[in-house]
Amino acid sequence: MHDVVNCPSAPGGLPLIGHTLAVLGRPLSFFESTRTDDPLVRVVIGRLQVYLANDPDLVHRIQVDTDTFERGRFFEVLAGHFDNPPIASNGPAHRGQRRALKPVFNRPSVRQYTDAIVEEAEALAAGWRPGRLPDVRQQLSDVVACTVLRCLFSTELSTEDVHDIQRTIYQVARRLLPGTLLPAAVTQVPTPGNRRLAEAMGRFRVLVERLVREREEHGQGHHDALSALLHARHGATGRPLTPREIRGEFLVLLFAALETTSTTLAWALYEIATHPRVAARLADEVDAVLRDGPATYDGLQRMPYLRQVLHETLRLHPPTLFTRRTRHAVTLAGVAVPAGAEVGYSPRAMHRHPGLHRDPARFDPSRIGSEGALPQGAFFPFGVGAHRCIGEHLAMTTMAAVVAAVVARWTIRLPPRVRVRETISSMPHPDSLPLQLTTRPSASRRSARYATARYSHPA
Numbered sequence: 003m004h005d006v007v008n009c010p011s012a013p014g015g016l017p018l019i020g021h022t023l024a025v026l027g028r029p030l031s032f033f034e035s036t037r038t039d040d041p042l043v044r045v046v047i048g049r050l051q052v053y054l055a056n057d058p059d060l061v062h063r064i065q066v067d068t069d070t071f072e073r074g075r076f077f078e079v080l081a082g083h084f085d086n087p088p089i090a091s092n093g094p095a096h097r098g099q100r101r102a103l104k105p106v107f108n109r110p111s112v113r114q115y116t117d118a119i120v121e122e123a124e125a126l127a128a129g130w131r132p133g134r135l136p137d138v139r140q141q142l143s144d145v146v147a148c149t150v151l152r153c154l155f156s157t158e159l160s161t162e163d164v165h166d167i168q169r170t171i172y173q174v175a176r177r178l179l180p181g182t183l184l185p186a187a188v189t190q191v192p193t194p195g196n197r198r199l200a201e202a203m204g205r206f207r208v209l210v211e212r213l214v215r216e217r218e219e220h221g222q223g224h225h226d227a228l229s230a231l232l233h234a235r236h237g238a239t240g241r242p243l244t245p246r247e248i249r250g251e252f253l254v255l256l257f258a259a260l261e262t263t264s265t266t267l268a269w270a271l272y273e274i275a276t277h278p279r280v281a282a283r284l285a286d287e288v289d290a291v292l293r294d295g296p297a298t299y300d301g302l303q304r305m306p307y308l309r310q311v312l313h314e315t316l317r318l319h320p321p322t323l324f325t326r327r328t329r330h331a332v333t334l335a336g337v338a339v340p341a342g343a344e345v346g347y348s349p350r351a352m353h354r355h356p357g358l359h360r361d362p363a364r365f366d367p368s369r370i371g372s373e374g375a376l377p378q379g380a381f382f383p384f385g386v387g388a389h390r391c392i393g394e395h396l397a398m399t400t401m402a403a404v405v406a407a408v409v410a411r412w413t414i415r416l417p418p419r420v421r422v423r424e425t426i427s428s429m430p431h432p433d434s435l436p437l438q439l440t441t442r443p444s445a446s447r448r449s450a451r452y453a454t455a456r457y458s459h460p461a
């Protein structure tokens with residue numbers, strides 16, 4: 003039995019305001035600075051206290067021990083924007099909803115979506131011209147949004163609607179970290195920004211309600227997430243989901259899918275553009291598997307280096323913070339933590355831990371799978387346990403298809419004198435991503451039939 007000890011404070015706390023300024027002003031370096039030798043540190047933000055785990059075993063336990071830990075503020079704030087649907091809850095309601103959605107995300111389903119995914123990916127790469135692409139982020143966001151809408155909801159929306167959804171999601175994402183850490187009284191003040199978000203959410207809801215209505219009236223025989231939601235039943239009562247719950251589930255799925263996948267893709271292209279040797283090895287692998295044709299599901303599984311590149315991107319550029327809440331009092335690393343306490347962990351701090359990964363800030367895809375047996379909580383790009391990402395296989399397939407389509411046609415570099423910086427929303431993302439494009443010899447043998455106006459090269 004350990005002695006109960008006081009929880010040490012994370013470095014940099016100030017009298018009265020604790021870590022508030024550091025967390026809000028420089029969250030990226032702050033969460034890395036909390037990675038001390040203490041397995042658990044206390045972060046104080048205003049009146050909120052978060053016990054932050056630094057030890058990989060502890061981080062793992064917080065994710066898998068659902069008897070002790072339930073979702074905390076981070077997910078509550080997110081779910082609150084979407085009317086708290088069952089997928090964002092805890093316990094049996096959450097498990098039942100996951101079961102209902104699982105078939106839509108399994109390997110056979112993703113195999114079926116792959117033609118649509120590859121079509122969007124090829125269209126993106128076929129629409130570019132040699133020279134400078136001013137900022138690729140919007141197009142990456144478009145390709146992910148169109149793919150997810152086509153695969154999960156069997157729908158193709160106008161570019162205007164897609165952009166409206168993206169803007170709304172971006173606004174929600176920007177508010178997540180401050181929303182988790184600051185009292186509601188501060189974040190819900192009716193500022194012009196909050197009013198604009200409320201209006202945007204209103205439009206978002208109307209759009210989803212229209213899609214659900216159209217499906218109920220006309221659409222039979224679809225095997226997609228919307229259909230799974232319409233057929234889902236609550237375990238305890240057997241009643242169907244209410245229209246409000248369906249709408250909330252739809253919104254959470256879109257949110258969970260879009261920002262994460264498009265941001266990771268942007269970082270993947272950034273890393274490829276700044277590591278010519280990685281780019282060359284990747285191009286060799288893509289050429290050998292694709293042989294001038296579009297990717298297939300099986301072909302994408304035969305690209306191990308591409309998978310390493312994506313995993314290394316996810317290691318270096320994950321979300322900053324996740325939180326859970328204790329269901330009962332528990333002793334963690336010798337510290338007595340009360341019931342109802344917020345307990346957090348930073349994927350960024352763990353993934354860049356010098357004690358766990360050699361030369362951790364360096365982008366090196368070959369480290370993936372070759373660093374020996376890492377402790378369980380050292381690398382978890384899609385989480386673990388009951389809340390592990392349901393969309394992992396869809397996300398990996400989408401990202402692999404886009405990177406393969408780009409690399410097959412283009413050599414990408416950052417233009418001279420460009421410096422890309424990290425900014426933070428729900429996860430760190432590049433503040434811009436201009437690319438210098440050079441045609442690869444094999445590009446002329448690739449079909450132009452996929453090109454569409456949606457992804458044409460911006461002026």
Ligand code: HEM
Pocket residue numbers: 065089100254255256258259260262263266316324382383384385386388389390391392393394396397
């Ligand atoms: C690169 C892309 C993605 C990354 C890095 C990612 C990461 C994650 C992580 C780390 C979690 C666990 C959160 C926690 O433990 O609290 C999670 C959960 C989740 N993800 Fe993803 N995700 C990605 C793409 C997607 C996609 C495409 C979907 C599809 C809709 C999706 C849907 C979800 C859902 C619904 C959950 C909550 C699962 C639950 O609690 O049962 N994600 N994701």
